[in-house]
Amino acid sequence: MRRFDQSYIDGGFRPVHGREEMAIIDPTTEQVTGQLVLANEEDARLAVEAASRALPTWSASTREERIDLLSALADAVEARADVLTEATIAEYGGPVEQARWRAGLAAINFRVAARLLADFPFSRRINDTEVVAQAAGVALHIVPWNSVYNVISVKMAGALAAGCPVVVKASEFSPLQTELFTECLHAAGAPAGVINVVTGLGSVAGEALTAHPDVRKISFTGSTPVGKAILRGSVDRLQRVTLELGGKAPTIVLDDADLAQAAAQALSIGFANNGQACIAGTRILVQRKQIDAFCDAIHKAAEAIVQGDPRNQRTTLGPLMNRRQYERVLGYVSKGLEEGARPIIGGEGRPKGLDRGYFVRPTVFADVTNDMAIAREEIFGPVLCVIAYEDDADAIRIANDTPYGLHAYILGKDTQRARKMASRIDAGRVAINGLSHEPLAPFGGFKQSGIGREYGLAGIEDHLEFKAIGGGF
Ligand code: NAD
Numbered sequence: 001m002r003r004f005d006q007s008y009i010d011g012g013f014r015p016v017h018g019r020e021e022m023a024i025i026d027p028t029t030e031q032v033t034g035q036l037v038l039a040n041e042e043d044a045r046l047a048v049e050a051a052s053r054a055l056p057t058w059s060a061s062t063r064e065e066r067i068d069l070l071s072a073l074a075d076a077v078e079a080r081a082d083v084l085t086e087a088t089i090a091e092y093g094g095p096v097e098q099a100r101w102r103a104g105l106a107a108i109n110f111r112v113a114a115r116l117l118a119d120f121p122f123s124r125r126i127n128d129t130e131v132v133a134q135a136a137g138v139a140l141h142i143v144p145w146n147s148v149y150n151v152i153s154v155k156m157a158g159a160l161a162a163g164c165p166v167v168v169k170a171s172e173f174s175p176l177q178t179e180l181f182t183e184c185l186h187a188a189g190a191p192a193g194v195i196n197v198v199t200g201l202g203s204v205a206g207e208a209l210t211a212h213p214d215v216r217k218i219s220f221t222g223s224t225p226v227g228k229a230i231l232r233g234s235v236d237r238l239q240r241v242t243l244e245l246g247g248k249a250p251t252i253v254l255d256d257a258d259l260a261q262a263a264a265q266a267l268s269i270g271f272a273n274n275g276q277a278c279i280a281g282t283r284i285l286v287q288r289k290q291i292d293a294f295c296d297a298i299h300k301a302a303e304a305i306v307q308g309d310p311r312n313q314r315t316t317l318g319p320l321m322n323r324r325q326y327e328r329v330l331g332y333v334s335k336g337l338e339e340g341a342r343p344i345i346g347g348e349g350r351p352k353g354l355d356r357g358y359f360v361r362p363t364v365f366a367d368v369t370n371d372m373a374i375a376r377e378e379i380f381g382p383v384l385c386v387i388a389y390e391d392d393a394d395a396i397r398i399a400n401d402t403p404y405g406l407h408a409y410i411l412g413k414d415t416q417r418a419r420k421m422a423s424r425i426d427a428g429r430v431a432i433n434g435l436s437h438e439p440l441a442p443f444g445g446f447k448q449s450g451i452g453r454e455y456g457l458a459g460i461e462d463h464l465e466f467k468a469i470g471g472g473f
Contacts, residue, residue, distance in 0.1 A: 011192030039200030054193030135163030137216025158459030242452035247406030251281035254412025275382030329381030405446025
């Protein structure tokens, strides 16, 4: 059994000061596979102090030094991509192909930042004024348990490029992925204190970190309620806060779409990462006259889903992350039935042949209206809704009638029409005919999906303060 009892502080792995422990459970087998010793307030303090000590030197580092570190980080995570992929499968239940793709994103994030840094304008002249971009200070990155490597790396890449030392507060539900990833970060050889990683509870290590006066920038990815609590807590210190929060993305199926193809795409967009993705398309909007045909197409497309042990190459849908998630998602399936929605596939109970593990039946509800709880709240599991619309304007109205605004999808043949619709949707990203990911483009949410943007140039700018120095030329 593996024991996770170290933080990464000041350039090395140090014993955790916390005494509280938590069992780590494989979501596929429900077996205990490890024990996590949770970092506490003392670990949080030491991590911020190490980062603060590193700030004067790292914020004054040259462009070349930063590019070298970012490139070394990319090489280091790439070198262990197989090990990182394995850990995602074991700890998270991510199907092999998706886990591999997500592990690969980390190197891309570091390389993109290195490339952008090559000609990033840290200083610009405006008449007699020089506008200087200065590192914001010690950056705290609070990350969730899904897509661990991608979330840690995209925030870290922007911060390091900007000259900010980083403290990562990793999720208590991903210690294996965090530890292996941190070993890669260590191998890249950052100066002591520039990268620090602690794994502990949000209510203990997380709160101690956000409350530390030396933390000048907080970038948080996680649920909307926790994001709001962090923003509220930051008021007295006026820390710069970026929030990447939940979503309830619409997938609009236009009436010229090939329904068989659209149904298959809608399922893969909705069930990606076992349905545990902030960008999942969970509200499938279909023109009313095509609803029956589309539901038939979903039925057919669902035959391609292979649910089970994520270690199996053929598996497309693994278990949920933990018991809490499992119970929460099943609760939404019951709620959908109570609200009068009709399951086209799935429903309550366990999937056939899977008596162990946090597996729920992949479920698609029809007869859903956009005011039902299953259409409004983020479920974070493989539970999707089909909602009828009358015409394109109605589809846009329903798509935007949500507290969230992280992502949207449009499926259809007439891409001009799809692009026109995209311009009227309130979401940080709109993908036409598939799940495209452009790491150079900004990513973030409208409305309650967050504040600010990361990825590409936005990720670097997010960690800078701008200073205008007038005169003296
Ligand atoms: P969560 O909000 O429960 O936890 C996220 C992180 O915050 C964890 O590290 C947790 O320990 C920490 N935390 C909790 N309370 C805290 C507090 N009071 N102070 C400081 N830190 C605290 O989210 P989760 O369950 O880990 O992840 C799932 C959520 O993340 C979903 O809502 C999903 O949509 C969202 N998410 C968003 C994006 C995005 O880019 N927008 C990406 C991935 C996940």
